[in-house]
Amino acid sequence: MEVKTSLLDNMIGVGDMVLLEPLSEDSFLGNLKKRFDHSEIYTYIGSVVISMNPYRSLPIYTPEKVEEYRNRNFYELSPHIYALADEAYRSLRDQDKDQCILITGESGAGKTEASKLVMSYVAAVCGKGHEVNKVKEQLLQSNPVLEAFGNAKTVRNDNSSRFGKYMDIEFDFKGDPLGGVISNYLLEKSRVVKQPRGERNFHVFYQLLSGASDDTLRKLKLDRDFSKYNYLSLDSAAVSGLDDAANFRTVRNAMQIVGFMEDEVQSVLELVAAVLKLGNIEFKPESRCNGTDESRVKDKNDLKEMCELLGIEQSVLERAFSYRTVEAKMEKVSTTLNVAQAYYARDALAKNLYSRLFSWLVTRINESIQAQTKARHKVMGVLDIYGFEIFENGDNSFEQFIINYCNEKLQQIFIELTLREEQEEYIREGIEWTNIEYFNNAIICDLIENNQNGILAMLDEECLRPGTVTDETFLDKLNTICADHQHFESRLNKNSKFLNDHSLPHNCFRIQHYAGKVLYRVEGFVDKNNDLLYRDLSQAMYKANHSLIKQLFPEGNPAKVNLKRPLTAGFQFRASVGTLMRNLQTKNPNYIRCIKPNDKKASHIFTDSLVRHQVRYLGLMENVRVRRAGYAFRQPYEPCLERYKMLCKRTWPHWKGPAREGVEVLMADLQIPTEEISYGRSKIFIRNPRTLFFLEEKRKQCLQDLATLIQKIYRGWKCRTHFLLMKKSQIVVAAWYRRYAQQKKYRNIKSATTMVQSYTRGWQARKLLRELKHQKRCEEAVTTIAAFWHGTQVRREYRKFFRANAGKKIYDFTIQRIIQKYFLGLKSSMPSMSPIDRKWPARPYGFLDGVHTELRKIFHHWRCKKYRDQFTEEKKAVYEEKLEASEIFKDKKALYPSSVSQPFKGDYLEISKNPKYQKLNSAVDEKVLLADVVNKINRANGKGTPRIFLLTKKNFVLADQKTGQVKASIPLPDVTSVSVSTQKDGFFALKLKEGSASAVKGDFLLSSEHLIEIITKLHRIGATAADREKLKVDISDEFLVQFKQDKVCVKFIQSSPKNGNSVSCKRKNNRLLEVSVPTSP
């Protein structure tokens, strides 16, 4: 909850002077001082803010402060300028009321600072966004520009505004700034040509000379040295804490932001330079023949440079300084100027040039910052005008008169508006209007501005009057006309009461302003009011080849010669003040009254007399009195009830009914006298501050009691809540503990039960098992016994049969089983199908020996048969031959084994193909079964002669190996037997049938490498021919061979291999041929 604070909380002194009790000037000052000493520079008089210049920076303008005061009620926080700014801004934004902020106070009291603070506060709290920020920036940046041209160092203030400024800031319906309009009032232009001691000319001159670049200065034909210029007073050119060079840059930057073009800036600087140059133009007298003095320009260099700067023809200007043309009734009269007049003309030109430049700047800034839309807008005006100015030694002149007049008007409007507002509020609230006694300064305003006999009107009259017009004649006039006015005092008054008043010199008059008496010296009034600039000068200016200068002197245009006198300064000022006042009257006023605490520009010093003086002339006491004339304090019912409801039992702590009734009950209860308070429609009005303080005091006491009560209740509540919390916690803890304990107990019981259960079950199971086992054993035993018993019975019964057959049966069964097993085993271990595979499983049982061998044989035969079944016819024939060879020779002749592997080729000579044997082939008409070369053994020496041996189905032929000539052809039936040895030799003897034709030459003893084949083939032919006997084959190592008549024995012996590896045949004698056959190694 937001803490509701009030202005009345933690107050140092009294935050609102209306509440000051008792009210006197001393108590007023005392309160101001007390607050000032505690750095409380702001104090209220109702809604008026009094601001004391702290002359030091205080930490109360931070963004946090802005936030603090944003959207808060005026009296909610301690007094601050932000509260006023916020109030003004909010009622502008929310209630659509145009506002004006009127800042008054003596020079150096902080008016300009205050206006800047208000503007910056409004800038901080109003809308944001690119466009809005640009507008804000331009509005804020207009300040440095105007300050440079319009402010100067004075004895009172290092940055004193020498012009009045009123700025309208325009907002749209949302409260976003749109733009602004600045009005300026009466620049103190006399400062351009002359400054009082200890004061400076306007800042811009110093800034230009110290801050501009060498190049710029050269262009402007200026010198950096201040002492070169007559218009710049020397004694206080440099001001401590004021950096002119840096400020020059700031100003140039600000001009750029505001929207000045580069050439515009240049023109402005040229004019500033021209003013400086103008000051340096000096005149010397030159006597003329008619005895009058005429002025001449002393040193024309400055004049020349100035003319160059502004593009003026030098001679034109020079002439304007020497002559004056007066036009009257269509006649032109030219008179010469003396030196004094020339100087007057020069200074008048300088002043006019500068002040017109200043006005142009304001207009130019307005062009930039004016609102872009024509839409209806709300306005907040900020008036920063020079305050009441009184020079103690009576040095007050026309300027002060004007200034004070302005302040008088402001006071008027203040009184009017405040009272009107006050009155309106009473009417609004339905409170009886009691007339308020206050001093109305309308009478003083009338004295000054009255159209018939006002001082300003008379001054104008005097200025326009033909004849000699001096300040003295003006004073005379005043003395006659205003003599009876109670606020006008003069020594030469008809009213003789001032005749002996020595504080009132003869050439002066005194006005009793609302803020005090001011003594004005009449000297210069007429001149200053006239503000004359000779037409020759304005025409010279108009002729300048410089666009800005031309603009500034429109009256110099010869085409628009106006013979009427220009308006007087007083008249102009009166008119603009009138406009301003009318403007302000349409707006809701907010006042800031600035007070300067000391003359030394020092912090922490509070000069009593000085402040007292200001309090007087600012009319602050009046202010308070006016405010208090009705009711000192007012407050809406709700906050009032909220603040004081604790003072009455019936309203505390809550009042159910309407707030107003609550307040009435409350006040009645407190026995506040009825004349002290009035009940408006929405507010309660308290007449006397005392009553308010009484309420506050009561409240303070009550708050202490309440604090105790609150403490008491709070402590009680705290203890009780703590206790309840503890109790609740205890229950929770207990519940949890019980639960835990029960759970634990339950778990214990459960596990114990399970244990007991398991033991019991185990025991029961074991018991059952035992029983079952026992039962089973019993059953088994019964079965066994029964079986045995049955067995015994059956055996007993069958014993007689069993003894006769059982042995054989068992035997048969066993044998059967063994054989079965044997065959199954054999089946799984059969050897391969190759006939030459000799493997055969070992026999398992001795009694199966025969079967085993037989089976092996059968298997072998079977696989041989299978093998044979694959043979072709030719192959079969070949094998039959081989078989026959084996039948004949196997185990009989040692040569046989070596022949087994050799296939029987038959035709070794390829007789049909070989052309050598063609003849031989044709000689044999049958198919040749065998053709080979054999050796025919000669009986005589046992040597062999090679012969071709051909065998057909019918006969065999021997032919010469070389010639192929048939030597013998023997039909096979003539061959009876054949003899061979048992050895490895190839000898064989073919024995012929005795008595046959072939036998004549005897038997044939031959040797061949293919002996086995030859004999087998012979034998086969013999076996197949039905008509013949089977050829007999004799195998022995000794046989007889019939050679013609002789029978020779052929004997085969075995020889050792060392006698050569070949078979040798030798004739031993007539009857013996010995064949030695080497034994194989």
Ligand SMILES: Nc1ncnc2c1ncn2[C@@H]1O[C@H](COP(=O)(O)OP(=O)(O)O)[C@@H](O)[C@H]1O
């Ligand atoms: N609120 C403030 N806080 C700090 N210094 C201030 C304040 N108001 C004024 N001053 C100081 O006083 C000087 C004069 O103030 P200024 O506003 O120029 O006076 P005025 O405009 O009334 O002549 C400023 O230059 C500044 O140094």
Ligand SMILES: [Mg+2]
């Ligand atoms: Mg100022």
